[in-house]
Amino acid sequence: GSQVRIVTREDPSNDAFKTRLVQLVVENNLDSMMEMQIREKGHTKGILLGRCLLTGSMNLTYNGLVINDEEITCIVDEAELQRTRLEFERYWNGF
Secondary structure, three states, X not given: OOOEEEEEOOOHHHHXXXXXXXXXXXXXXXXXXXXXXXXXXXXXXXXXXXXOEEEEOOOOOHHHHHHOOOOEEEEOOHHHHHHHHHHHHHHHOOO
């Protein structure tokens, strides 16, 4: 029941992920719950959930998740989460 918003770059290394994600969304009739934007210079990495923010150097790839030594921080401070939500909303809307 959650809305998913993804911001990524137009990069060949992202093509398989984007293709598979769109397939899963269509197969499961979740079109109204997922939105994706392509940003030319996007490089920020994070997952903003209802109760926490995961952020760090990790790419959401096999190497980033399994192979490489990466830094990741879990933020649970409500004030920081609210600030991040507002920043992401502004970014999403192009401000």
